Amino acid sequence: MQTVTNTQADLLSKDQAFLNISEVSKVYPTENGEYVVLDGVNLKVKKGEFICVIGHSGCGKSTLLNMVAGFHGPSKGNITLENEAITKPGPDRMMVFQNYSLLPWKSAYENVYLAVNNVYGDKSELEKKEIVNHHLEMVGLTESAYKKPGQLSGGMKQRVAIARALAIKPQVLILDEPFGALDAITKEELQEELLKIWTDYGLTVLMITHDIDEALFLADRIVMMTNGPSAKIGEIMNLPFDRPRVRERVTEDPRYYELRNEAIDFLYNRYAHSEDPAEEEMEEEPVNNKGKILGAIGGVILAGIIGVTLWQTFANRPASTSPNNSIESVN
Amino acid sequence: MVTQTSLRKKNPLVSIFKSIFKSPQKVIAPLVALAILLIIWQILASGENVSLPSPTKVIADTWDPYIIDPFFDNGGVDKGLFWQILASLRRVAIGFSLATVVGIALGILIGSNKLFYSALDPIFQVLRTIPPLAWLPISLAAMRQADPSAIFVIFITAIWPIIINTTVGVQQIPQDYRNVSKVLRLSNLTFFFNILIPSTLPYIFTGLKIGIGLSWLAIIAAEMLVGGVGIGFFIWDAYNSGYMSEIIIALVYVGIIGLLLDRLVSFIASLVVAEEQQ
Numbered sequence: 142m143q144t145v146t147n148t149q150a151d152l153l154s155k156d157q158a159f160l161n162i163s164e165v166s167k168v169y170p171t172e173n174g175e176y177v178v179l180d181g182v183n184l185k186v187k188k189g190e191f192i193c194v195i196g197h198s199g200c201g202k203s204t205l206l207n208m209v210a211g212f213h214g215p216s217k218g219n220i221t222l223e224n225e226a227i228t229k230p231g232p233d234r235m236m237v238f239q240n241y242s243l244l245p246w247k248s249a250y251e252n253v254y255l256a257v258n259n260v261y262g263d264k265s266e267l268e269k270k271e272i273v274n275h276h277l278e279m280v281g282l283t284e285s286a287y288k289k290p291g292q293l294s295g296g297m298k299q300r301v302a303i304a305r306a307l308a309i310k311p312q313v314l315i316l317d318e319p320f321g322a323l324d325a326i327t328k329e330e331l332q333e334e335l336l337k338i339w340t341d342y343g344l345t346v347l348m349i350t351h352d353i354d355e356a357l358f359l360a361d362r363i364v365m366m367t368n369g370p371s372a373k374i375g376e377i378m379n380l381p382f383d384r385p386r387v388r389e390r391v392t393e394d395p396r397y398y399e400l401r402n403e404a405i406d407f408l409y410n411r412y413a414h415s416e417d418p419a420e421e422e423m424e425e426e427p428v429n430n431k432g433k434i435l436g437a438i439g440g441v442i443l444a445g446i447i448g449v450t451l452w453q454t455f456a457n458r459p460a461s462t463s464p465n466n467s468i469e470s471v472n
Numbered sequence: 473m474v475t476q477t478s479l480r481k482k483n484p485l486v487s488i489f490k491s492i493f494k495s496p497q498k499v500i501a502p503l504v505a506l507a508i509l510l511i512i513w514q515i516l517a518s519g520e521n522v523s524l525p526s527p528t529k530v531i532a533d534t535w536d537p538y539i540i541d542p543f544f545d546n547g548g549v550d551k552g553l554f555w556q557i558l559a560s561l562r563r564v565a566i567g568f569s570l571a572t573v574v575g576i577a578l579g580i581l582i583g584s585n586k587l588f589y590s591a592l593d594p595i596f597q598v599l600r601t602i603p604p605l606a607w608l609p610i611s612l613a614a615m616r617q618a619d620p621s622a623i624f625v626i627f628i629t630a631i632w633p634i635i636i637n638t639t640v641g642v643q644q645i646p647q648d649y650r651n652v653s654k655v656l657r658l659s660n661l662t663f664f665f666n667i668l669i670p671s672t673l674p675y676i677f678t679g680l681k682i683g684i685g686l687s688w689l690a691i692i693a694a695e696m697l698v699g700g701v702g703i704g705f706f707i708w709d710a711y712n713s714g715y716m717s718e719i720i721i722a723l724v725y726v727g728i729i730g731l732l733l734d735r736l737v738s739f740i741a742s743l744v745v746a747e748e749q750q
Contacts, residue, residue, distance in 0.1 A: 255662075
């Protein structure tokens with residue numbers, strides 16, 4: 142299994158695409174006409190491949206992966222998994238989100254159990270418990286199993302999320318910037334654990350990342366997206382590093398820096414992120430502020446005038462209407 | 473659950489003692505402020521021809537029977553403050569419980585169904601601005617009895633904040649949780665009990681807190697109008713008889729009970745709402 146899934150040569154020889162994204166476009170209707178997020182994306186993913194998607198913010202990476210997960214349908218084109226069209230989300234394409242998406246009122250164990258219980262409804266209670274415990278153990282959380290997410294660190298929460306995702310044995314694991322919010326050391330630990338799990342399980346992984354080094358260390362292929370709107374796949378980089386990967390050996394490989402420079406060149410020179418929209422907003426703001434300030438001053442003046450007028454009308458009233466009289470009249 | 477509550481019940485007492493030792497400022501400062509206010513009141517009220525009684529006079533006037541014997545019962549409406557407050561609390565309890573059940577159910581229904589939301593939300597927004605006492609004549613006309621009318625006023629006062637907060641809570645269920653439920657293909661029932669209810673609880677409790685506060689405001693006013701045993705009518709009765717001290721001692725009780733009700737709801741919330749959500 143490992144040889145089939147993990148080496149480049151075998152991947153090429155295997156013709157049948159496991160996950161097939163063909164001519165996929167995504168268009169959102171807006172007030173100013175249509176906004177094309179993705180325009181004609183093609184990608185064939187083999188079973189057991191590890192794909193990293195990189196690109197600037199707003200290039201539609203998340204849109205693409207959300208379509209694979211089944212949250213949205215493509216506007217044009219189609220996505221198939223083992224020749225079956227993806228129509229809605231399902232546990233065969235489990236997602237791990239950047240912000241963990243754990244339920245804060247459930248302990249780590251209960252979070253995993255909810256998924257296991259729902260997907261393996263027909264298994265016995267004992268089996269389900271074993272599955273949950275096994276996966277918590279795999280990510281090293283046996284001792285913290287009964288802690289709520291609020292008591293766990295960011296890295297531990299993401300471990301729970303990964304345990305939850307793996308416990309239901311998905312065919313495709315979709316990770317949306319899973320380690321984005323973690324510190325460097327935790328990040329490296331989790332990357333290595335993810336690689337190990339991926340090898341053991343023969344998973345197919347699609348992962349969004351902003352970190353080029355992370356993508357180089359983990360992926361079989363890096364999919365680099367052009368800038369939106371109308372983003373498409375700009376280039377696909379094949380990574381030649383041997384598996385199983387050891388961080389030192391990968392980073393010391395002379396090809397590593399070549400590939401890294403190529404990726405950086407793609408992102409920061411050929412498809413550098415445009416700053417235009419931000420600038421336009423900056424220019425508009427002072428005008429709005431002036432209006433707000435004028436409005437506030439006008440409001441205060443108006444309130445002042447009304448207040449003074451009211452006070453004078455009350456002050457001018459004859460003194461005979463003392464509070465006592467008015468209370469008696471109520472009675 | 474039983475062990476959990478008994479464990480937590482100890483905590484407030486322990487934490488009060490701890491806070492006294494840790495930061496005496498928080499305990500001593502309000503006591504000093506209270507003392508200063510009482511002294512100012514005493515000075516202002518000790519002149520002649522002042523209708524407001526001074527604090528010492530209030531205590532002297534009401535010591536027997538209102539302060540030392542809250543449990544006396546001379547029949548009719550001449551009862552100790554314990555019975556008066558109990559009668560008011562009973563009305564609030566019935567009206568508020570009904571409002572809680574109906575309000576949460578309606579809130580969940582409206583929050584989870586866009587059609588119901590667009591149909592009913594504008595109506596609720598208008599109805600909730602109606603002052604509680606404005607409902608009293610209509611409920612008196614409909615029920616022709618004092619007690620159910622007062623309870624209805626409590627119900628109608630408390631229900632709007634509960635409905636509106638529950639609705640918002642359901643609508644604000646984070647997209648992440650909805651995504652999790654979609655990926656796992658949770659059944660509606662599982663979604664309801666494992667995601668919707670726990671995620672909405674903080675909002676529900678915000679509504680309950682506002683609701684209990686408004687109920688306590690409304691019961692005093694409603695009782696003034698409908699009469700019978702109750703702290704609201706007690707105040708009105710005292711006013712009509714010219715017993716200023718009785719009014720003041722009743723106000724103190726009303727304030728303390730109102731605070732206790734608010735804290736009770738917060739305390740229940742702290743037991744059932746997950747830590748990360750608070």
